[in-house]
Amino acid sequence: xxxxxxxxxxxxxxxxxxxxxxxxxxxxxxxxxxxxxxxxxxxxxxxxxxxxxxxxxxxxxxxxxxxxxxxxxxxxxxxxxxxxxxxxxxxxxxxxxxxxxxxxxxxxxxxxxxxxxxxxxxxxxxxxxxxxxxxxxxxxxxxxxxxxxxxxxxxxxxxxxxxxxxxxxxxxxxxxxxxxxxxxxxxxxxxxxxxxxxxxxxxxxxxxxxxxxxxxxxxxxxxxxxxxxxxxxxxxxxxxxxxxxxxxxxxxxxxxxxxxxxxxxxxxxxxxxxxxxxxxxxxxxxxxxxxxxxxxxxxxxxxxxxxxxxxxx
Amino acid sequence: xxxxxxxxxxxxxxxxxxxxxxxxxxxxxxxxxxxxxxxxxxxxxxxxxxxxxxxxxxxxxxxxxxxxxxxxxxxxxxxxxxxxxxxxxxxxxxxxxxxxxxxxxxxxxxxxxxxxxxxxxxxxxxxxxxxxxxxxxxxxxxxxxxxxxxxxxxxxxxxxxxxxxxxxxxxxxxxxxxxxxxxxxxxxxxxxxxxxxxxxxxxxxxxxxxxxxx
Numbered sequence: 331x332x333x334x335x336x337x338x339x340x341x342x343x344x345x346x347x348x349x350x351x352x353x354x355x356x357x358x359x360x361x362x363x364x365x366x367x368x369x370x371x372x373x374x375x376x377x378x379x380x381x382x383x384x385x386x387x388x389x390x391x392x393x394x395x396x397x398x399x400x401x402x403x404x405x406x407x408x409x410x411x412x413x414x415x416x417x418x419x420x421x422x423x424x425x426x427x428x429x430x431x432x433x434x435x436x437x438x439x440x441x442x443x444x445x446x447x448x449x450x451x452x453x454x455x456x457x458x459x460x461x462x463x464x465x466x467x468x469x470x471x472x473x474x475x476x477x478x479x480x481x482x483x484x485x486x487x488x489x490x491x492x493x494x495x496x497x498x499x500x501x502x503x504x505x506x507x508x509x510x511x512x513x514x515x516x517x518x519x520x521x522x523x524x525x526x527x528x529x530x531x532x533x534x535x536x537x538x539x540x541x542x543x544x545x546x547x548x549x550x551x552x553x554x555x556x557x558x559x560x561x562x563x564x565x566x567x568x569x570x571x572x573x574x575x576x577x578x579x580x581x582x583x584x585x586x587x588x589x590x591x592x593x594x595x596x597x598x599x600x601x602x603x604x605x606x607x608x609x610x611x612x613x614x615x616x617x618x619x620x621x622x623x624x625x626x627x628x629x630x631x632x633x634x635x636x637x638x639x640x641x642x643x
Numbered sequence: 644x645x646x647x648x649x650x651x652x653x654x655x656x657x658x659x660x661x662x663x664x665x666x667x668x669x670x671x672x673x674x675x676x677x678x679x680x681x682x683x684x685x686x687x688x689x690x691x692x693x694x695x696x697x698x699x700x701x702x703x704x705x706x707x708x709x710x711x712x713x714x715x716x717x718x719x720x721x722x723x724x725x726x727x728x729x730x731x732x733x734x735x736x737x738x739x740x741x742x743x744x745x746x747x748x749x750x751x752x753x754x755x756x757x758x759x760x761x762x763x764x765x766x767x768x769x770x771x772x773x774x775x776x777x778x779x780x781x782x783x784x785x786x787x788x789x790x791x792x793x794x795x796x797x798x799x800x801x802x803x804x805x806x807x808x809x810x811x812x813x814x815x816x817x818x819x820x821x822x823x824x825x826x827x828x829x830x831x832x833x834x835x836x837x838x839x840x841x842x843x844x845x846x847x848x849x850x851x852x853x854x855x856x857x
Binding site for chain 1: 816
């Protein structure tokens, strides 16, 4: 235990050091083409971000939103600090880590040359409005692409496909699939579209909304709710940390996640889609998956979805 | 906007829960607040200490923290009640601390000299309370109690954070289902304003009714 702690602390101390090295090397040769993988102690997650590519100057035309972000020197991202595996704040480094957080850092690096992200917490109520009025440049927040949302904001991607799964207390035998949720109390997060999916899959289920993932898990443990429905990735993370609960069955929906962008800057959507294609073909997308979601899900990285393959993207 | 009209029944149910929480919560808080005020005014030291510790504990911790503690903490010690009951009880306990102080300070506005004079004239305790203390104290308590009523009404929205589908909770459901955050929150805002304005109107009426006609 002590050993693990010491190792973690060392990592935490090394991350700022790596960042300094990165900044220095970027200034030095001016190419900004990443930096050689830092010494063996930097973890896989940091290595993916360190190795992320930077766009050529010709990809960023003057007057575009990307040029504006580049001159500002930081990418303003709408996200969260509480989604395990996707974007969870690390209490030691104070930075968010996860699949969404990693992609945001990589996009920032692609535009600016360094992974400089300013995270603004968003909720399901505020995401579209903040994109429309330009408060945030982009949203990485397990943001499911839906036709209704696509009327208001632009979506790059899809960059990941998830699905709603069911989490129950260990020993609960009567819930095995979505149809078993009828006449039961089912909770989910306020910030998710899962509430709709429950109503579709089990019209007689009683839906209760809690603000946070941890509260939903607690409600299932206490018996306040019979089941908790949310994206499989997040539920697996919960079951991984908390041994009193378990995930049953296979996902019963498909949730394509998109990168939220403003409709007023169409050049940004093309740019982000090109960047997604780049990191998917060079394997960094899969590496990031392995370093984040892959730590809770067994098996290889899934094949990325084709860009623009979902209605609304 | 059509979605709101088509599913107004759902919103009405949310409004019903909000009203139920407001009315039950305020009634319970008032009853408990009066009891606490009596303890706080009483000459018995342990009673006074009990009441002042209660006020200190409940008034100095945010309501949302209490709600989360009640909803997720009580089941840990085997007390599992429905969400609505748990939240209403937590709110009543919280606001009772404020009401207790309002009532105490209201009673204190009656000069002790008057009570002594009444006693000298042979008034019994109940008579002093009925003819002297309460009429004067109530007058100064009306507006502060109205403030608490408004605060309690608005704070019922915190229940949405712990899973109660009251007005704000329903607005969140509407947002998830139809993706119309701004219209639905505009409608709920209007409903809240209507409720609190009614509260203000009633306190204004009460105040005029209780005013001394000189």
